Amino acid sequence: MTExxxxxxxxxxxxxxxxxxxxxxxxxxxxxxxxxxxxAMMRRYLEYIDLHxxxxxxVGVVASQYTDSFMESISDEYxxxxxxxxxxxxxxxxxxxxxxxxxxxxxxxxxxINAGIAAVCMIGGAFLLFNRNxxxxxxxxxxxxxxxxxxxxxxxxxxxxxxxxxxNTSRKLQRIELDxxxxxxxxxxxxxxxxxxxxxxNVASSIDGSSFDGSALASRFGASDQMVAFIDDxxxxxxxxxxxxxxxxxxxxxxxxxxxxxxxxxxxxxGLVLEFLNDPRLQREKxxxxxxxxxxxxxxxxxxxxxxxxxxxxxxxSPDVDRPALQKFLRDSFAHNRPWNEVVxxxxxxxxxxxENGAAAFLVAHxxxxxxxxxxxxxxxxxxxxxxxxxxxxxxxxxxxxxxxWELKSFFKQTTVVRKELVNPQTGETERIARLQVNPVGDxxxxxxxxxxxxxxxxxxxxxxVDRSEAVNRRQELAKLxxxxxxxxxxxxxxxxxxxxxxGKGFTSPVDDMGPHNTPTHPELxxxxxxxxxxxxxxxxxxxRWICLSEAYQRxxxxxxxxxxxxxxxxxxPMFSRVYPKSMTAEQLYDSLVVATRPQNQKRIxxxxxxxxxxxxxxxxxxxxxxxxxxxxxxxxxTVSLALLMMNSEMISKSLSLDRGSYLSExxxxxxxxxxxxxxxxxxxxxxxxxxxxxxxxxxxxxxRVADSQVGDDRQLAMAQGLQDVFWAYxxxxxxxxxx
Amino acid sequence: MTTVADTSGPExxxxxxxxxxxxxxxxxxxxxxxxxxxxxxxxxxxSSEFVQEFTKCQRRLYLHILSQVGSPVDAEEILQETNVIxxxxxxxxxxxxxxxxxxxxxxxxxxxxxxxxxxxxRHQFSSEFxxxxxxxxxxxxxxxxxxxxxxxxxxENLRSADRELIKNRYATGENxxxxxxxxxxxxxxxxxxxxxxxxxxxxxxxxxxxxxSH
Numbered sequence: 001m002t003e004x005x006x007x008x009x010x011x012x013x014x015x016x017x018x019x020x021x022x023x024x025x026x027x028x029x030x031x032x033x034x035x036x037x038x039x040a041m042m043r044r045y046l047e048y049i050d051l052h053x054x055x056x057x058x059v060g061v062v063a064s065q066y067t068d069s070f071m072e073s074i075s076d077e078y079x080x081x082x083x084x085x086x087x088x089x090x091x092x093x094x095x096x097x098x099x100x101x102x103x104x105x106x107x108x109x110x111x112x113i114n115a116g117i118a119a120v121c122m123i124g125g126a127f128l129l130f131n132r133n134x135x136x137x138x139x140x141x142x143x144x145x146x147x148x149x150x151x152x153x154x155x156x157x158x159x160x161x162x163x164x165x166x167x168n169t170s171r172k173l174q175r176i177e178l179d180x181x182x183x184x185x186x187x188x189x190x191x192x193x194x195x196x197x198x199x200x201x202n203v204a205s206s207i208d209g210s211s212f213d214g215s216a217l218a219s220r221f222g223a224s225d226q227m228v229a230f231i232d233d234x235x236x237x238x239x240x241x242x243x244x245x246x247x248x249x250x251x252x253x254x255x256x257x258x259x260x261x262x263x264x265x266x267x268x269x270x271g272l273v274l275e276f277l278n279d280p281r282l283q284r285e286k287x288x289x290x291x292x293x294x295x296x297x298x299x300x301x302x303x304x305x306x307x308x309x310x311x312x313x314x315x316x317x318s319p320d321v322d323r324p325a326l327q328k329f330l331r332d333s334f335a336h337n338r339p340w341n342e343v344v345x346x347x348x349x350x351x352x353x354x355x356e357n358g359a360a361a362f363l364v365a366h367x368x369x370x371x372x373x374x375x376x377x378x379x380x381x382x383x384x385x386x387x388x389x390x391x392x393x394x395x396x397x398x399x400x401x402x403x404x405x406w407e408l409k410s411f412f413k414q415t416t417v418v419r420k421e422l423v424n425p426q427t428g429e430t431e432r433i434a435r436l437q438v439n440p441v442g443d444x445x446x447x448x449x450x451x452x453x454x455x456x457x458x459x460x461x462x463x464x465x466v467d468r469s470e471a472v473n474r475r476q477e478l479a480k481l482x483x484x485x486x487x488x489x490x491x492x493x494x495x496x497x498x499x500x501x502x503x504g505k506g507f508t509s510p511v512d513d514m515g516p517h518n519t520p521t522h523p524e525l526x527x528x529x530x531x532x533x534x535x536x537x538x539x540x541x542x543x544x545r546w547i548c549l550s551e552a553y554q555r556x557x558x559x560x561x562x563x564x565x566x567x568x569x570x571x572x573x574p575m576f577s578r579v580y581p582k583s584m585t586a587e588q589l590y591d592s593l594v595v596a597t598r599p600q601n602q603k604r605i606x607x608x609x610x611x612x613x614x615x616x617x618x619x620x621x622x623x624x625x626x627x628x629x630x631x632x633x634x635x636x637x638x639t640v641s642l643a644l645l646m647m648n649s650e651m652i653s654k655s656l657s658l659d660r661g662s663y664l665s666e667x668x669x670x671x672x673x674x675x676x677x678x679x680x681x682x683x684x685x686x687x688x689x690x691x692x693x694x695x696x697x698x699x700x701x702x703x704x705r706v707a708d709s710q711v712g713d714d715r716q717l718a719m720a721q722g723l724q725d726v727f728w729a730y731x732x733x734x735x736x737x738x739x740x
Numbered sequence: 741m742t743t744v745a746d747t748s749g750p751e752x753x754x755x756x757x758x759x760x761x762x763x764x765x766x767x768x769x770x771x772x773x774x775x776x777x778x779x780x781x782x783x784x785x786x787s788s789e790f791v792q793e794f795t796k797c798q799r800r801l802y803l804h805i806l807s808q809v810g811s812p813v814d815a816e817e818i819l820q821e822t823n824v825i826x827x828x829x830x831x832x833x834x835x836x837x838x839x840x841x842x843x844x845x846x847x848x849x850x851x852x853x854x855x856x857x858x859x860x861x862r863h864q865f866s867s868e869f870x871x872x873x874x875x876x877x878x879x880x881x882x883x884x885x886x887x888x889x890x891x892x893x894x895x896e897n898l899r900s901a902d903r904e905l906i907k908n909r910y911a912t913g914e915n916x917x918x919x920x921x922x923x924x925x926x927x928x929x930x931x932x933x934x935x936x937x938x939x940x941x942x943x944x945x946x947x948x949x950x951x952x953s954h
Contacts, residue, residue, distance in 0.1 A: 012935070019916075020916045020917070025862040028862075028864075032865060032869045035869065035872075035873070036868070036872055043880070047884070047942060047945075049803075049807045050884045052938070053812070054799070057799050057802055238899055238901075242899070242933075243936075575901060
């Protein structure tokens, strides 16, 4: 029996090599020996090669949708074809066969069939000729000639791309819907996965030489909350059998910096870092406490207001966009942790002037170009669906058809933007105020399809027809349909976006292009999180709590030696065995600089006064593209301009100022050793203790500076300048702009 | 096998396969089996039943060939050559008889021809091996077909990363090496992952079949 097992393993190794075309002739001989030696081996061989071949056939053959529908239509015709028609179709197919079809490169197997169909056409055509007393042999020869070009497996076979095939029968047999994994309802799905996964994974992990005991780690982190445990279960089961072990739990410095930047949008101050590092409580307890504190921090409101303002109206300042009004609306919403569906309802159904109703500012900004941007951006931001290309044609990858774009757009048909000059009672100055006006009209949308036909679209959302009469406020109806909780898309889209915000990668990439063409990496997790988010009453803070308390979020962003392959930057689907590092946004950088360089004695930061400054500062990174889609480009993350700006900007030089009341001057006044000061600089900038190597380097820099100087005041200044150098280096380091 | 007209006469099938001698062979065959060489349905284009059977058998036929030659590229080539013969000889197929058996027989001669052309290739299987595999593959045909149906379910249950890898590996024109390059992963690591996934699939299929028989 053990011999059998050994042979079995040897056979598997040989078969693997065979599948990758790596067999030597000696191995071929050995393979034969094994297979012929034992019926069970023969069986294994056939099962294996059959699997290999089925995968080749089934996966390799998936042709483009276009070819399929083309083939289907032709084959339907073929069914009822008289001989006269045979001739027509055949001539059509022959001409099609002369056209190279780049899109069909994948359908090689189909070509085999195509050759056959071509032959049948030719034979069918031949019979026509035959009936007219033409020599039948020449027809057969023709059949051969059409078929033979496809025998070569190179470019010539591609020529046959568009030939008809019996689409109905062949397609059902051949297609594997790899793009559409079945997502069962949330309650049963994990069971289904586990039942098939268990013993597979035993095999796999024993082979890969590593296994991951998710439950043990989960309990170590005390996942009290059900959802937190569910997240970790799902991530762990995603890793099973892959040989990937999750990264270590991040140290307190890394985690604290990350959670601050993620929840409140800036780094922790040096005082808070030291307090946290010295907190004697259990790691889990103190981290939970931080999450709770940050969720109630005023900066939480500011951070999420910034994030959503940028998503909704971009970063560029425009006189036609009432940015402050939208910011105020969002600030109120986040401050009261209003249910997300209510916020969205207010934005989508908004009416009135932006001064009275900040929520109206979103649509005012996008009602240009006959509400095309409003339609596209509403779908993209709130529903995570890209529909802009369906304005002109059916979506190539997802289910959206052209009419759906126009049906969605017809919800905006009653809306116009009216701008008026009004006097601001507070300042006495005239301001241009925009208002969203709802006109009682019942018109549908008209559009041209690809064939140039005029079509009409009435308001329909997700298959629900809305009353077309002019008395019905269509945007209110749309807002209701989007947010009533019976459709998961609003919640899914938000969960996906939030997941990306915290982990650096969403379940789909990009996060706002969801759909059957873009399978989520963890479909069960996404679905369950979305469902629970709906059940929680669209509670954003609860969702953040689930994510931030999960063990997955506690992990380091550093690789370990088993998860090098978990690298979305290399184009691999994220497994979330670590938290992926992110670049700071421009706003995070600005706010973090403010925090890092805040003098120790200054307790509060007046963010409100700072806001207009920051918005102005932002403009140097943003280019409004002035397109119909209201796109803009932000050249910020990791660019040369950022590096130059950081090194030379006024802001940095102010941060390094030695003037009275500045961060450095306050630091110099304190009675402490030089070492203590250096240590504080590092904690302020990078939220961690300096390394031994850094300390040695800094001491050298300062010693050099001081050695060059005279005794007395000069020496004091040299010390200060040394500290400046060190601080400059820290603030300009890569580490400063990365969210670990 | 006995229901199929031509399987007993290998010579005629082989000769029909070569394009130039088509008329020769026909006349020779006519003299050999005059009773069924000119049935009235020769005048008819292939029936829709025939076309349907033809399309349906393609994958199984491909797998049957692949198991005997090992190389997907060769198997495709042979499949195409076989198809040409099938279409030439469609009128010899007796409706109602075992279509797959018929086409497998045709493929048998195409494989022989292919092997003859490649006889210098030292990586080629021995004829003893090929005939043993062909016999076994025919016997297991129904079972393998059943397994393939289950494979589709098992693929759906793979982790999405694995599914993605399989999808990439088995897309036309790809192999383990090219996928490794595409993903920037070491080739050996990709080979290992692919081995693991294939084994996972095989186990999943076997387990489900065992469960079915309970």
